[in-house]
Amino acid sequence: MQSPGFRDTGKFIRRPARPGVYTPANLKKLMRCLEPHSNIALPIRIRGAGSASTDCNESVNGSVIRTNALNRIVRIDTYNHTVTAEAGVRLGTLVDALADKGLELIGNHDQMERTLGGALASPCMGPGIGDQAAYLSRQVINMKVVTAGGKLMTVSEQKPHLLAAFRMSYGLLGVIYEATLRVRPITTFAASHRSLSIDRFSDVADRLSSSNVGLKFYVLAHRDRVYVDLRRYNAEPGNAYDTPWKIKDWGESTVLPQVFRSLGRVMPIPAVRYRLIDGISAATHGLVTTKFVNHGNNVTTAGRRRRGKRQGLLYSTWCFPAIDFSVVIKAYVDFCAQVLKANGYRCDMPAVGFRVSKDASALLSPSFDEPMFALQTISTARHGWDDFVIDLAQFAETWGGMPLFSQSRAFRAEHASQSYSSRLDFFRKIRRQLDPDDRLLNPFLAQNFS
Numbered sequence: 001m002q003s004p005g006f007r008d009t010g011k012f013i014r015r016p017a018r019p020g021v022y023t024p025a026n027l028k029k030l031m032r033c034l035e036p037h038s039n040i041a042l043p044i045r046i047r048g049a050g051s052a053s054t055d056c057n058e059s060v061n062g063s064v065i066r067t068n069a070l071n072r073i074v075r076i077d078t079y080n081h082t083v084t085a086e087a088g089v090r091l092g093t094l095v096d097a098l099a100d101k102g103l104e105l106i107g108n109h110d111q112m113e114r115t116l117g118g119a120l121a122s123p124c125m126g127p128g129i130g131d132q133a134a135y136l137s138r139q140v141i142n143m144k145v146v147t148a149g150g151k152l153m154t155v156s157e158q159k160p161h162l163l164a165a166f167r168m169s170y171g172l173l174g175v176i177y178e179a180t181l182r183v184r185p186i187t188t189f190a191a192s193h194r195s196l197s198i199d200r201f202s203d204v205a206d207r208l209s210s211s212n213v214g215l216k217f218y219v220l221a222h223r224d225r226v227y228v229d230l231r232r233y234n235a236e237p238g239n240a241y242d243t244p245w246k247i248k249d250w251g252e253s254t255v256l257p258q259v260f261r262s263l264g265r266v267m268p269i270p271a272v273r274y275r276l277i278d279g280i281s282a283a284t285h286g287l288v289t290t291k292f293v294n295h296g297n298n299v300t301t302a303g304r305r306r307r308g309k310r311q312g313l314l315y316s317t318w319c320f321p322a323i324d325f326s327v328v329i330k331a332y333v334d335f336c337a338q339v340l341k342a343n344g345y346r347c348d349m350p351a352v353g354f355r356v357s358k359d360a361s362a363l364l365s366p367s368f369d370e371p372m373f374a375l376q377t378i379s380t381a382r383h384g385w386d387d388f389v390i391d392l393a394q395f396a397e398t399w400g401g402m403p404l405f406s407q408s409r410a411f412r413a414e415h416a417s418q419s420y421s422s423r424l425d426f427f428r429k430i431r432r433q434l435d436p437d438d439r440l441l442n443p444f445l446a447q448n449f450s
């Protein structure tokens with residue numbers, strides 16, 4: 001760790017604060033980084049695995065505090081079904097340690113490289129079954145936090161409103177140092193897979209918009225195809241073998257990005273490249289999803305840890321009201337066709353989506369008022385991506401999309417303010433009280449949170 005500068009003692013002249021990256025190895029060092037005398041350059045931003053797609057974890061002229069050395073699992077309580085861990089523990093490490101004791105996280109979360117702190121401080125969502133399983137942060141019952149002024153503070157269920165503000169707070173109210181979460185015994189669900197046309201999927205999305213099943217899907221927008229993965233708890237659960245899910249994860253997350261990146265390099269004719277890309281996507285999804293994968297649980301479906309920013313995949317995620325999604329998905333397919341025609345750009349990876357239950361456990365929950373569908377556009381193709389995400393943001397705004405401060409690229413601050421409305425006003429008030437000098441506020445976040 002870089003030591004946080006000199007103190008003013010009268011004998012020494014204070015050095016100007018320098019931008020830098022700090023990796024405190026324990027609570028004491030973390031507190032020292034944040035205390036006002038530490039002389040580290042402002043603003044300070046916290047970074048876990050750095051997998052967010054916006055600048056919420058960056059501080060170009062200030063300091064970044066990385067949490068990866070705070071990586072202890074403190075306690076797994078098999079009687080009360082809770083786990084306590086430091087913020088830098090990777091979700092994959094946590095999932096493995098819990099599985100050894102027959103326990104799992106509540107909710108279906110992949111991206112095993114992300115950190116516990118990052119997953120609690122931003123929307124960490126997936127196709128969980130039931131109305132309690134949308135976000136990991138819902139399960140937090142206690143957090144130890146280091147404030148913007150370097151003091152230790154405990155936030156627990158005894159103060160539900162404060163805890164709701166700290167969930168998904170993007171590191172704006174303080175640094176999560178340690179958290180205790182509810183977990184549960186490993187529970188098997190049945191998974192069924194179908195390949196549908198966009199029209200047929202639109203009907204299914206309409207029917208399932210208010211049902212609490214776990215729904216995940218992969219959209220091949222240029223091929224009129226959606227691969228649907230539907231999950232339910234059965235009265236008589238089958239066996240959840242992890243090998244088929246590993247194959248599925250490997251196909252979706254490793255094989256496809258690598259093959260598409262190579263095709264981008266070696267095949268210069270777009271029409272041929274895209275035909276190959278869609279063919280390979282369809283074959284991979286058809287094979288791994290329909291034939292082998294019938295039962296699962298939150299451990300087998302968690303996927304593997306990936307190094308770096310998930311192999312450099314580009315992504316932007318928006319949430320749409322579930323009630324409108326049957327129309328939105330058709331509009332999205334038209335949008336993709338129009339962009340390809342006008343600009344010659346298209347994403348090479350299938351878009352991934354899932355249903356997110358209504359959940360008001362966090363003040364800044366994207367599905368605070370109603371269930372949503374998250375739609376994540378993913379690509380390995382960099383050239384043209386920046387323009388694409390601007391067009392995508394306009395599309396999302398037109399169709400009532402809710403931006404995520406950590407995952408939606410190119411959203412307009414005014415649109416985000418309107419989407420989160422009075423909840424954002426309330427959050428800003430709490431933020432100003434906890435960080436009156438804006439030490440944790442970078443220019444990107446200041447657009448919405450100052």
Ligand SMILES: Cc1cc2nc3c(=O)[nH]c(=O)nc-3n(C[C@H](O)[C@H](O)[C@H](O)COP(=O)(O)OP(=O)(O)OC[C@H]3O[C@@H](n4cnc5c(N)ncnc54)[C@H](O)[C@@H]3O)c2cc1C
Binds near residue numbers: 048116309314
């Ligand atoms: C290809 C791809 C697919 C993805 N798919 C999904 C998905 O399906 N569902 C989903 O929910 N997310 C998804 N994500 C997004 C990403 O994994 C999440 O945003 C993740 O929760 C962030 O965790 P992190 O450790 O990387 O945090 P970072 O990106 O480092 O930080 C995220 C935010 O949390 C804050 N923060 C981090 N640690 C702390 C702490 N200890 N205390 C206070 N604040 C902190 C940061 O300041 C920042 O504002 C995907 C990402 C990629 C690359």
